[in-house]
Structure formats: structure tokens, C-alpha cells
Amino acid sequence: MITRVLLSLALTLTPPTPPAPTPQTTPEATPEAGVQAGIETGQCPVAVPPGTTCGFLVVPERRDAPGRTIKVGYAVHRSTAPARRPDPVVYMSGGPGSSSLQLTGFLSQMFPDRDVVTIEQRGGKYSWPRLGCPELAQAMLDRLTRPASPLPPAEAAAQCRTRLEQQGVDLRGYTTKEIAADVVALRGALGYPSWNLFGVSYSTRVMVDAAAADPGAVRSVLLDSFLPQSVPWYDDVRRNLDDTLAHLGLKDRFDAAVRRLDATPARVTTVDPLRGAEVRARLDGGDVATLMAEALHETGVIAVSASLVTALANGHDEPLRPLTDAVGDGLTSHELGLYEAVQCQDEIPSNGFAAPSRLFTVDVDKAVCDAWKLPAAKPSAATTQAPVLVVAGRFDPTTPPRTSEPAARALPHARYAEFDGVGHAVFLTSTCARERMAAFVADPASAGTGCARPETGVPPRLAAADLRVTGAPYAISKAPWLAAPLALFALVALAQLVAGALRGRALTAFAGLAGVASAGLLAQSAYGLVSRNETALAVGLPAAVEAYGWLAAVAVALTLASLVVRRTLGQAGAALVGAGFLVWWFAWFL
Structure with missing residues (x-):
């Protein structure tokens, strides 16, 4: 859902591009003397606004053992603002393994008076080589669908590593330190004397490291959903989920849902995105806890979480379909080989794993890293003297304020801002956060607080009773033809209204009016909900829709009464359509 919005923003037209800085490939422009970085220009692999150029930064795969080179994708959007500022904003997505380039247009609107540079992570989707790991993705999907002979994640990871090594990949080159060095090298290669760093989630670590490695060239740092290196993320992950649910007032209800699903696992139809076929997933309480930890990243899910969790606790499994579909989307949107390489070297070694986790992704990552046996990276303990703004979502289940705020206070020149109603990656949904971040980049010395305009990006939270699950x-939304009974009922009702009014047949006209009113109110209710929070449709509709069904029943009753008075083929057809609609409505829709 968010992706569609961002892509539409990326296509927004902008004026022609101004001259670009002169590329440089001098040793001084890179983090280590004697290691040079070069630029290769190329076509942009995603939709970007006019005035954007794309290419690759060519760097060593391992700076401690130069030899093989790799390519890191990037894009540069040149601002055409009359008061264009000389120092751009450089952005990297999180993950590890998420792509950055598709946000170029969105960010160029967020910072219209500056060039915007988006840089991929080495090994990412628009870099070369691309460290995909479909073997592991399939094993994780099979973990939910439980086929007769599922491939253990450790074996799938071993197959993935063997394939990557046959392609010449050295996984030891894919660490936070190397990714941060790529950021520093790109600045020099593009010819910018200074710029502003912007990281979200995992890439906040990258940007702090880059700021520490290139202190004279960093004007300011934006850290959204800060993930400090001092936090043992795997050891904290279940507590983070529990804390978020407690802040939402939903922990007891969610625990009840977990107990129910442990006793009687749900059966959910979903699509395997790698095989392109429908499968039946079996979800127990631990599986649903894993899904919820991911789902609560989204601000739209947070807004409807009361209805969602209450429904699960009360025995409704319907909301599990969109949550399960999101698993496949998430697995195919990340480069899992890159993700695991970074986690195994930078994250896993700092965790204790005192007990098995109910979140199956934690156990999968541990099994992969045990199989890969990559060397642990040395913690950088990086910091920066540059001005820093850390923004956090109050209900973030991955990088919660409990850990991000103390880490922000530990940075010498950092300010911290927390946004209510928001989950992970605050800037994607909160207009207030984007305004605050843009103001900070405009004047990093300013201690400005608040926003000039009311928040428009964060949907209001709904109570459990506000939605009919x-x-x-x-x-x-997946198969529009399923709405055919509603469309047919509305057309027949409209025909009844017109025919009854023209021929002076009151019963027929009132039957049509009631039918048109019920269909119209239903459409209006759905549209109103979508305009506030599109995600809510994955859970249900406003509770008032139940009354619209009874209004439709009145329309059918009037049609039957009209049929008794005047037995015509048209009236019989209308009664048949109405009866079929009521069966569809009460037996399937509700």
C-alpha cells in the first residue's frame, strides 16, 4: 500500500537538472588510502523523477583484501530550486537488504532545495552482485505451510552460500563497516564537499559509522528508528513486541489469542510468491506473534490493532490472511543473502540466545549463522560530533523508544523526537515528522520543536468496536469478481427505483430506493474508511455496515410484496437477485 503511494510520488515531474558536481576518484576521496572508487553511469532501474541520474560505485568487495570489485547502485536527483543548497541529503534504506532507489522521488519532495542521493547497500537489489537467497526464502515459507519434507533453514542456507561462492562472492565483505565505507566513498566520487546523512532502522548504524569515518564532510545526521549497536536486538525482540502491545493496551488480549492458536492452529490460504501457487499455512501462536511483530511496523496496522487483536482473541482467523500474505512480500522484497551476511557478522555475535524464541525468524537467523560460521565483526563503537536528529515512533516494535532514546542521548549533539500513533520508519507516514526533519536539515543548530501544520499522515486509532471484522x-481486493453479487444487486435496485417511479408503482420504487440506499451507504462507508486508513480494509469495515445489510433485507421484502401484487418476470428476477445477495451478504461477506 505504501509502496504504491511512494511510486506515484516518484513519478512527479520536476524541472530540468542543473549541472552536476565533477566526479572524483582520488584516493583521498575514499576512506582508506590506496583504495580507489570509480563511477559507472547507467539507466535507472526504477521509476524516478526527471533530473535524476543513476549509476554504480565500483569498490573493492573487501577493503582489507583488495582484488575483486563490486558495484553499489546509486541515484542522484538534482534540485532545481532557485535557492538550491550545496550539500545534498544522502539516504539509505534499512533491512539489512532493503532497496533505496525507489524512494528518490519521495525524498526529493521532502528536501526540494537540495540534491538527493539514494544509495543501495552492497549486495542489494540494484547493486552487483545481488545477494538473493531464494533457497532460504522458500524454507521460511515452508516453515509456515509445512509440506511433507521441508528443507531445514540451515541446509537451505548452506545451498545458498555454496551458490554465491561459486559466483565468486566473499560474504566476509558484506558488513556494516564496508557498507559505511561505500557511503563515504560515494561522496568523494560524486564530488560533494559535504552532505547530510539520512538512515532508517538498520542503516542508522551505517550512517553513524559513516559520520565517524568522514567527520569533516558531514553537516548533519538524520536517524529514523535508531538501531544502536549497543542493543542486543535478538535478545530484546520478544520484549519489544510485548512492550508495544502493552502500550497499545492489547497485551492480555493478544496473549489470549496466542493461547487459542497454540491449542488450535489456524489454517490460512495464502500465495507462495516463489512458486506462484496457493498454499495452506498452519499458524500457531508463535507464528502469529512473528507476523504481528512485523505487522506493527505499519502505522495503518497500529490504528486498527484493537480490532485485529480482539478478533484473533475471539476466534476470528480472517485477519490472518493479509498478515500471512505480507510474509511472502517481505521475504521477496529483501535480499536474504545480504541480510544474513550482515546479521551473522554484526548482530548475532552480540546476543546471548539464552532461550529459544517463540518468533521463528529469530531461530532461523541463528540456524543460518551457525551454518555459515562467518567471523564476528569487531564492534565499531562509532559516534559523531555532527548535529543529529533521532526520530522514533511511539509504538515501534523493532527499534522502540526504550532503546532508541537513551542511544540518542548518548550522542554528543543529538536531539530526540517521538511521534505518537506511529510505528517503524516514521518519515514514511508522519507528515509532521517529515516537516521536523526537513527543518532540522535546513538549520541543524535550531532546536525547533513541533510542527507548523496538524498531522495528516497518521490515521486515528480505532476502538475494537469500531470495525466489523x-x-x-x-x-x-484480490479477486474483484467476488463483489459481483453486490454490483448486480445495486444495478437491479436502481432499475427498480427508476421503473417504479416512472410507472407509479410505489412498492417497486421503495424497494429500489432501499436497495440503492443500502449499496450506496456501504460504498460510502468503505470509501470513508479507505480515505482514512487503507489498511483497515484488511481487517473489516465500519461497524455500521451491519445495519446496511438489514436495509437490503427491507428492499428484498418490499420486492417480494410487490411480486405478490404484480407477478411479472422482472419482479421475480429482482426478488431472486435480492435473495441471492442476502445469502452472499450474511453467509459470506459478514
Whole structure:
């Protein structure tokens, strides 16, 4: 959902591009003397606004053992603002393994008076080599669908590593230190004397390291959903979920849902994105806890979390379909080989793993790293003297304020801002956060607080009773033909209204009016919900829709009464369509 919005923003037209800085490939422009970085220009692999150029930064795969080179994708959007500032914003997505380039247009609107540079992570989707790991993705999907002979994650990871090594990949070159060095090298290669660093989630670590390695060239640092190196993330992950649910007032209800699903696992139809086929997933309480930890990243899910969790606790499994579909989307949107290489070297070694986790992704990552046996990276303990703004979502289940705020206070010149109603990656949904971040980049010395305009990007939180839980709207979004009974009922009702009014047949006209009113109110209710929070349709519709069904029943009753008075083929057809609609409505839709 967010992706569609971002892509549309990326296509927004901008004026022609101004001259670009002169590229440089001098040793001084790179983090280590004697190691040079070069630029290769190329076509942009994603939709970007006019005035954007793309290319590759060519760097050693391992700076401690130069030889083989790799390519790191990047894009540069040149600002055409009359008061264009000389120091750009450089952005990297999180993950590890997430892509950055598709946000170029979105960020160019966030910082219109500056060039925007988006840089991929080495090994990412738009870099070379691309460290995908479909073997592991399939094993994780099979963990949910449980086929007769699932491949253990450790074996899948071994197959993935063997394939990557046959391609010449040295996984030891894919660490936070090397990714940060790529950021520093790109600045020099593009010819910018200074710039502003912007990281989100995992890439906040990258940007702190880059700021420490290139102190004279960093004007300011934006850290969204800060993930400090001092935090043992795997050891904290279940506590983070529990804390978030407690802040939302939903922990007891969610624990009840977990107990229910442990006793009787849910069966959910989903699509295997790698095989392109429908499969049946079996979800127990631990599986659903894993899904919820990911789902609560999204601000839209947070807004409907009361209805979602209450439905699960009360025995409704319908909301599990969109959560399960999101697993496949997430696995295919990240480069899992890169993700695991970074986690195994930078994250896993700092965790104790005192007990098995109910979150299956934690156990999978541990099994992969045990199989790969990559050397642990030395913690950098990096810091920066540059001005820093750390923004956090109050309900973030991955980088919660409990850990991000103390880490922000530990940076010498950092300010911290927390946004209510928001989860992970604050800047994607909060207009207030984007305004605050842009103001900080404009004047890093300013201690400005608050926003000039009311928040418009964060949907209001709904109470459990505000939604009528049903899986029908989500199913219709996947297969629109499922809404055919509603469309047919509305057309027949409209025909009844017109015919009854023209011929002076009051029963027929009132039957049509009631039918048109019920269909119209339903459409209006759904549209109103979508305009506030598109994600809500994955859980249900406003509770008032139940009354619209009874209004439709009145329309059918009037049609039957009209049929008794005047037995015509048209009235019989209308009664048949109405009866079929009521069966569809009460037996399937609700």
C-alpha cells in the first residue's frame, strides 16, 4: 500500500537538472588510502523523477583484501530550486537488504532545495552482485505451510552460500563497516564537499559509522528508528513486541489469542510468491506473534490493532490472511543473502540466545549463522560530533523508544523526537515528522520543536468496536469478481427505483430506493474508511455496515410484496437477485 503511494510520488515531474558536481576518484576521496572508487553511469532501474541520474560505485568487495570489485547502485536527483543548497541529503534504506532507489522521488519532495542521493547497500537489489537467497526464502515459507519434507533453514542456507561462492562472492565483505565505507566513498566520487546523512532502522548504524569515518564532510545526521549497536536486538525482540502491545493496551488480549492458536492452529490460504501457487499455512501462536511483530511496523496496522487483536482473541482467523500474505512480500522484497551476511557478522555475535524464541525468524537467523560460521565483526563503537536528529515512533516494535532514546542521548549533539500513533520508519507516514526533519536539515543548530501544520499522515486509532471484522473486503481486493453479487444487486435496485417511479408503482420504487440506499451507504462507508486508513480494509469495515445489510433485507421484502401484487418476470428476477445477495451478504461477506 505504501509502496504504491511512494511510486506515484516518484513519478512527479520536476524541472530540468542543473549541472552536476565533477566526479572524483582520488584516493583521498575514499576512506582508506590506496583504495580507489570509480563511477559507472547507467539507466535507472526504477521509476524516478526527471533530473535524476543513476549509476554504480565500483569498490573493492573487501577493503582489507583488495582484488575483486563490486558495484553499489546509486541515484542522484538534482534540485532545481532557485535557492538550491550545496550539500545534498544522502539516504539509505534499512533491512539489512532493503532497496533505496525507489524512494528518490519521495525524498526529493521532502528536501526540494537540495540534491538527493539514494544509495543501495552492497549486495542489494540494484547493486552487483545481488545477494538473493531464494533457497532460504522458500524454507521460511515452508516453515509456515509445512509440506511433507521441508528443507531445514540451515541446509537451505548452506545451498545458498555454496551458490554465491561459486559466483565468486566473499560474504566476509558484506558488513556494516564496508557498507559505511561505500557511503563515504560515494561522496568523494560524486564530488560533494559535504552532505547530510539520512538512515532508517538498520542503516542508522551505517550512517553513524559513516559520520565517524568522514567527520569533516558531514553537516548533519538524520536517524529514523535508531538501531544502536549497543542493543542486543535478538535478545530484546520478544520484549519489544510485548512492550508495544502493552502500550497499545492489547497485551492480555493478544496473549489470549496466542493461547487459542497454540491449542488450535489456524489454517490460512495464502500465495507462495516463489512458486506462484496457493498454499495452506498452519499458524500457531508463535507464528502469529512473528507476523504481528512485523505487522506493527505499519502505522495503518497500529490504528486498527484493537480490532485485529480482539478478533484473533475471539476466534476470528480472517485477519490472518493479509498478515500471512505480507510474509511472502517481505521475504521477496529483501535480499536474504545480504541480510544474513550482515546479521551473522554484526548482530548475532552480540546476543546471548539464552532461550529459544517463540518468533521463528529469530531461530532461523541463528540456524543460518551457525551454518555459515562467518567471523564476528569487531564492534565499531562509532559516534559523531555532527548535529543529529533521532526520530522514533511511539509504538515501534523493532527499534522502540526504550532503546532508541537513551542511544540518542548518548550522542554528543543529538536531539530526540517521538511521534505518537506511529510505528517503524516514521518519515514514511508522519507528515509532521517529515516537516521536523526537513527543518532540522535546513538549520541543524535550531532546536525547533513541533510542527507548523496538524498531522495528516497518521490515521486515528480505532476502538475494537469500531470495525466489523470480516475477510471479505480483502478477498475482494484480490479477486474483484467476488463483489459481483453486490454490483448486480445495486444495478437491479436502481432499475427498480427508476421503473417504479416512472410507472407509479410505489412498492417497486421503495424497494429500489432501499436497495440503492443500502449499496450506496456501504460504498460510502468503505470509501470513508479507505480515505482514512487503507489498511483497515484488511481487517473489516465500519461497524455500521451491519445495519446496511438489514436495509437490503427491507428492499428484498418490499420486492417480494410487490411480486405478490404484480407477478411479472422482472419482479421475480429482482426478488431472486435480492435473495441471492442476502445469502452472499450474511453467509459470506459478514
